[in-house]
Every structure is written in structure tokens, then in C-alpha cells.
Amino acid sequence: MVILYVTDCGLNFSTLPYEPTGDCILHEVKVDLWGIISSKICCQNALSVFSQALSIRIKNNSNENGSVFLDEDQWKKCNQPFIQPSVSISSCGFDNLFNGSSKCSSKSFSAFKQLGGYKDALQKCSQVKANVSFDATCGECNAAISDMKNGLLDDLNVDNNGVEKAGCGVAIVISIAVGRLLNDGNSSNDDFYRCLSASNQFDAGYIKIKSALAKEALAVLIAICGIALIILLIKYVTRSKRKETKPSNGKHKSGWSSFYQFSKEEIENAIVNGKACLGRGSAGQVFKGILPSGQIVAIKQIYRSNASDTFEREVNGLMRVKHKNLVSLVGYCMGDSEQYLVYEYCSAGNLAQHLLGKDKNLDWETRVRILRDCAVGLRFLHHHTDGCIVHRDIKLTNILLTKVQKDLEPKLSDFGLAKMLQIEHSKVYTDVRGTIGYMDPEYMSNAKLTCASDVYSFGIVTLQLLSGQQVIQLDLAARDQLTTKVIACLM
Structure with missing residues (x-):
């Protein structure tokens, strides 16, 4: 596996998240990525990363009058294997995404801002967020991009296919990505690019066959499916009998292919x-x-x-x-x-280092913002569509921090003890696990696990953030737990 980035390409990929889309078993499947450019399914991640790198380049250079694309010579220098050896600019069909390859490719970010429909598309695409009506806002965003692309192609009097369609479509996506980066509250475009994949059109350029041949192929397909169903039924019955006589220790791992x-x-x-x-x-x-x-x-x-x-x-x-x-x-x-x-990687360390370490520099506004964001993440786990996910180990060291501009953004980590429960249900476990001082007393006494166990742990974290103290004092003369001290102060 080779992952190569060249320094003289003119693009900086080091700040972009590395999120491969799997092993690309169906690497020859054709698809219109974002409904714009004909390519292969394995090239989706490459197009997203290249587009993000181009948008970051425009934002960082503060040059709105230059082309949204690189010059041809620079673009050719980027033509190296990307993530998989079979994925590159040339193999993915991205050769013509450079300045001067089409009428749209020479336009600047400033020119795109003046086009009709840009403000509407930017406004709708800025609403795309993972936790705010994602499907509805994503559909409006993709529709606005499509309308803007079709209007631009009509104004330029060019066909809505091939090089012109790809150049105009990708350039519009880049210009909207730049607009999101420049707007307040849009420090990342991850949700925007995940939304664009909803516009993928598979099996682009398929070949129509004659009716008679289609009927013969359909008959063969039906016969194969029938035989396959019989084989599956036999295997299912056989496996069921085996399970009745001997318990299986195997674990299902087929879903892991979604990760690299x-x-x-x-x-x-x-x-x-x-x-x-x-x-x-x-x-x-x-x-x-x-x-x-x-x-x-x-x-x-x-x-x-x-x-x-x-x-x-x-x-x-x-x-x-x-x-x-x-x-x-x-x-x-x-x-x-x-x-x-x-x-x-969370570059700012964990919350314990900032709260209990030598350099204690968390102001009240930062503490409240960290609590709010942690609560949002915990609520997402507890109200997940598959059921309540109980973390079981909420504590300061499991709250990692990253720097977004000048602010600290918290992220819950370490799901090694996590358990899945059906919402509003509980379960009794023989192994009571967690960290002393943060564990729910009810869970410790009867091993009854609920979402409330995490809420208790989060409450301890809240008390620590407000007081700046450890859960259990190490001084022999003051071993009372933090919760006991707070209760005493309130009474």
C-alpha cells in the first residue's frame, strides 16, 4: 500500500482527515461523482481531498481573483498514487481539472461569488450539519448546486456533459467550500463533502442491449438466483442445527470493511x-x-x-x-x-492536564463550552438510533481536546467499556467496570447498567470543572470524595 504526496504539487494535504473508504473491491464500478464528473467509486475520497485542499489554498492565500484550479504544470505534479496505487489523477479521470482546461476552470473565486444562485447555494449548504436535519438540508444543498451549475452552463452556452460539466461543477463545489470556511462557525467541511456523496449516480455510461438478449440474460439471472436461494436455505438449516448442538464462539466482523x-x-x-x-x-x-x-x-x-x-x-x-x-x-x-x-490525534491533550496540571488556564467561558459540547456528544450516544450506547468510563482523562482556531473542542474517547442497550432498558452485568470516583453508586452495588450511569459520571466531571479538584483527594487528612464536599456545602 503506497500513500504519496509530493511537496512541489502546490497543495497541502497534511491538515486533511485521512478517511479511506475501504478496500475498493468494486474499483471498476463507474459512477458520476457528486453527479458532476464521471469516475470510479474508489476515487470518491480522492476527489473530496483534492477539492478540500484547493479550497484551503484559496482561503489561506487570501487571493480571490486567481483561478480556483492549479495551473496545468502544477496539477500534473499532483498526479501520483493516492491512498491506493490504482487511484491517481489520471486513473480517476481528473486530468482536465486545471486552469485553462475549460471555460469555467479559468474563473476566480471572486467571479463565482458574483454568479446568480451562489448566495442561495452557500446559504443552504452552510446549513448542512451532522446533527441538524442532515437529510433535509443536504437535499436542498445538492439541489442548489445543481441549479447553479446548469445556469452557469447555459450562460456559457456549452453542453452539460464532459469536460465543461466537470470543470464547472467541481469549481462551484470548491467556491462553496471556500465560502463555508470563511463564514463564522464553519471551521470544517466534513459534513458538506459527506453530503455531496448523496448525489453520486452509479452505472454512468452503461450500454443498452437488445430486447431479446435482455430477456435471455434475465432468464439466466433468475435461474442463478433460484439456485443461490436453495443453497442459502440449505446452509441456513444446517447452521441452525449446529447451533442447537454446539455453541459458536465466532464473532461477526463483516461490517469492519467500512474502515481502512x-x-x-x-x-x-x-x-x-x-x-x-x-x-x-x-x-x-x-x-x-x-x-x-x-x-x-x-x-x-x-x-x-x-x-x-x-x-x-x-x-x-x-x-x-x-x-x-x-x-x-x-x-x-x-x-x-x-x-x-x-x-x-487530539493535539491539546486531555481535560485533566488542563484542569489539574501545572498550567491551569481554563477560563469560565471555556469550561462551560467544554461541558456543553461533552453533553451534546453524550446525548448523541444515549439517543442513537440503534439504542442507548452507555460509555461506562466518562472521566477527565477520557475527554480529549483539539484546538479549533483559538478555542478548545472536546471529544469523548475510549469506547473500550461501551455497552449497547435498547432505549429505556437496563441490564445487569457480572463485571462492574469503570473508574473509582466516577462510577454510579447504584451501578456499583447492583451492577444494573443504564444511561443514568453515564449521567452520574458526567455530573462528577461537571463538579470537577467547577471546583478544579480531583475526584478523590490524595492527602490522607482529606480523603472525602468531591461529591461529599459539594453536598456538605449545599446543606
């Missing part, structure tokens, strides 16, 4: 480049790593004794959730004797 699977060599190279251990817990160590793209990640090595338990629970838990206030899973590695989870 790193090789052991890639993990080792990334850790060597990072050369730093970020921390150590009951489940394993966490190392700082650097991917070939330049992106910094956190690599968690799962101890062998905990591999079958913690590893699968954490991967399955993170498969279900994605939120700006939850740490994102980048990928995983399953070796013969070692297992790793690769997370996004």
Missing part, C-alpha cells in the same frame, strides 16, 4: 515516525503516529490478554457512531498476535 485496514508494517512505520507514547491504560498503550500523508494519529495497541474483548467491542461501538464531539476511528490492524486501533 492498516498492515503491521504501516503501523510500525507510523509509530517509529511519531516516537512518543501518549499514555497507558488497562486495555493497552497509546502511541503517537505519523502517516505518510503527514497526518498525525493516535495508535492504540490492545494488550493480547484483552484483545478478544476490548478490541472487538471498541471497533463495533465506533462503527455505529460518528459525531464531532466523539473521537473518530481512522482504521485498524489485526495481526496474528497484536491488534491496533488508529484514531484521530
